Amino acid sequence: MPALGFDQGTEGGRGNACPWCPVRPGDGGRGFDQGVAALQGALYNRVLHSQVSVVEFPMSTLPLSFRFRDAVVEKHQLEGTDPSDRYFNRIVPVKHVKRGYVASMLYEALVTESSVHQTVGAAIKDMVGKLKLLGFTRMRTRVNFKGQAYLAEKESWVEYTD
DSSP states (O other), X not given: OOGGGOOOSOSTTSSOOOTTOSOOTTSTXXXXXXXXXXXXXXXXXXXXXXXXXXXXXXXXXXXXXXXXXXXXXXXEEEEEEOTTSOEEEEEEEEEEETTEEEEEEEETTEEEEOOOBSSHHHHHHHHHHHHHHTTOEEEEEEEEEETTEEOTTOSOOEEOOO
């Protein structure tokens, strides 16, 4: 099948019949404009005559990311002090899993993940509790993303006591 509906042969054994070639032998340099016009027409016709199928999905009150398992539904900012008394700041993605929500964080080589909880807040609190057992202190969190919406750091901080 010829690409874009053009004849891929040659013109009288001289040159290429491809319309997007800028200059063809013996055309006096007019091939570029003709080639561009032919290409635009072919692309237009290809799109115009394509089979397009439209699939409609039922509307849901939940954003798309909330409807898929293992999708990140929120991103929280976590601040605090690590066991060597250095300040740290990390993003904590919260995933929607089969039975609830799981929060996780990567800090240097340490990966911390909460158990599955019914609420986002409980998942974050569980992860912070695990970090406390490892020696992290003065931690606080706030939600920065809900689904794809950036909350512009307008949410208030949730402080966790040591």
